[in-house]
Amino acid sequence: MDQSRSRIVVAPDSFKGTRSATEIAAAMAAGVRDALGSAVTVIECPLADGGEGTLDALAASLDAEVIEVRTLDAIGRPRRARVAKSSDGKIGIIEAAEANGLPHVCDVDLQPMRADSYGVGLLARYLLDDGVSEILLCIGGSASNDGGTGFLSALGARFLDAENNEVALGAAGLADIDSVDLSALHPRVAEVTIVVALDVDNPLLGPEGAAAVFGPQKGAGAEEVAAIDAGIEHLAAILHAETGTDVTAIPGAGAAGGLPACLVPLLGAVLMPGSDMVMRAIGFADLCSDAVLVLTGEGSFDSQSLRGKVVAGVRRATPADCPVVVIAGRVALSPQQTREAGISAALSIAPGPARFDELSISTTELVRNTAAHVASMYAAFAGVPTTSATQIAS
Known part of the structure; x- marks a missing residue:
C-alpha cells in the first residue's frame, strides 16, 4: 500500500x-x-445529522461558547436549553430538540395536536437579540407538528383566523389560519441568514410527509395524523398565496413537524442536510x-x-x-x-x-x-x- x-x-x-x-x-x-x-x-x-448531538459537534468545530437560556418545552412548560455562539459572535447555533424535543415531554401523555415550536423560536429570539448575523438551526428530534407557526409566533408573527383573532398554537390551530401578520416580526430577522439543518428529506405532505411518517412517533393516532396533514396542507396553501413559494415541493420540508414550511417562505431560510452542515464546518472533505x-x-x-x-x-x-x-x-x-x-x-x-x-x-x-x-x-x-x-x- x-x-x-x-x-x-x-x-x-x-x-x-x-x-x-x-x-x-x-x-x-x-x-x-x-x-x-x-x-x-x-x-x-464524530458527526451528527441535524438531530441529537449536532449542537455539540458544531460548537466544537467552531470553538463556540455553549450557553444555557430560558425557554419553553413543546407543551409550554418552562425549561432551560443550550444554544451556542461562535467566538467572534457572528454565528449562533440552535438544536431545536433542546427546547421542543420529544424526550422533554415524555413524562406526560404525548399531545401531538397541542405541541408547538414556540420554545425553539424563543432560542432564535435570544440569538437575534444578542447580535448574531447567522443562525445554524438543527431541527431533528422535535415533538411538534405545527409547520413552524410556533417558531414564527415567538419572533412576533401572528397567525390569524377569518375574524382576525390569533389561532391556537400547535397543529390544532393550523386549519383555522386565514392570514399571517408579520408587522411585529423581530426587526433583525431580515439581517440574519438562517440555515436549517435537516436530518431527513421527507416532503411536507402525503404518505412520506411530516404527519404520516413522524406523527405517530409524536403520539398521533390515525385520525390525528389525517388532521395534522390537512392542517399543514392548509397552512401551505396560505403561505403559497401570500408569498408565492410552494413549500410542498421542497424536499425536507416535512422535517420536524414541517418546521421549514414557515421558515423558508417567511424568513428566507436555507435548507441543508444536517450531516452536510457539520461536515462543512469541520472540513470533512479535506480530511x-x-x-x-x-x-x-x-x-x-x-x-x-x-x-x-x-x-x-x-x-x-x-x-x-x-x-x-x-x-x-x-x-x-x-x-x-x-x-x-x-x-x-x-x-x-x-x-x-x-x-x-x-x-x-x-x-x-x-x-x-x-x-x-x-x-x-x-x-x-x-x-x-x-x-x-x-x-x-x-
Whole structure:
C-alpha cells in the first residue's frame, strides 16, 4: 500500500440511546488500531445529522461558547436549553430538540395536536437579540407538528383566523389560519441568514410527509395524523398565496413537524442536510480526500439512513474510489440495497441474536471489535500487515 495514502477516517453518528458520536468514533478508531497498529493513520471525526448531538459537534468545530437560556418545552412548560455562539459572535447555533424535543415531554401523555415550536423560536429570539448575523438551526428530534407557526409566533408573527383573532398554537390551530401578520416580526430577522439543518428529506405532505411518517412517533393516532396533514396542507396553501413559494415541493420540508414550511417562505431560510452542515464546518472533505477507507455508522442502518442522515452524507463527501463501510447496531438493508447506495458493506455489531438492552451494555466493545474485523478484512485485500502478523513476524 502507498504509505502516502494510509489514512483511515472513522466518521460515525451517535448510536442513539447508547453512546455519543465521540464515543463511537473512539471505539472505531481503537478497533482499527487493534488490527493495524501503526500501519495506518486513523482520523476520528464524530458527526451528527441535524438531530441529537449536532449542537455539540458544531460548537466544537467552531470553538463556540455553549450557553444555557430560558425557554419553553413543546407543551409550554418552562425549561432551560443550550444554544451556542461562535467566538467572534457572528454565528449562533440552535438544536431545536433542546427546547421542543420529544424526550422533554415524555413524562406526560404525548399531545401531538397541542405541541408547538414556540420554545425553539424563543432560542432564535435570544440569538437575534444578542447580535448574531447567522443562525445554524438543527431541527431533528422535535415533538411538534405545527409547520413552524410556533417558531414564527415567538419572533412576533401572528397567525390569524377569518375574524382576525390569533389561532391556537400547535397543529390544532393550523386549519383555522386565514392570514399571517408579520408587522411585529423581530426587526433583525431580515439581517440574519438562517440555515436549517435537516436530518431527513421527507416532503411536507402525503404518505412520506411530516404527519404520516413522524406523527405517530409524536403520539398521533390515525385520525390525528389525517388532521395534522390537512392542517399543514392548509397552512401551505396560505403561505403559497401570500408569498408565492410552494413549500410542498421542497424536499425536507416535512422535517420536524414541517418546521421549514414557515421558515423558508417567511424568513428566507436555507435548507441543508444536517450531516452536510457539520461536515462543512469541520472540513470533512479535506480530511477524507486521501483516505483509503472510511468507517461510518449509526444505531440503525435502514432506509432513513439514505435520506439525509450521516451515512448518506459521508458517502457523498468521500471520493468515489474510497470504500465506505457502515457499522451499526442494526442493519436493515440488504446487500444489494447497500451497494446501490454506494456503501461497500454494512456490518451489525451484534455477535448473535440479542436484545437492545443487551447490546447497549457492551456497545463500545462491540463497535471496537467490529471495526477491528473491518480493518483486518481491508488489510487482507490491500496487503497491509495486521498487528498480529507483525508480531508473529518479529
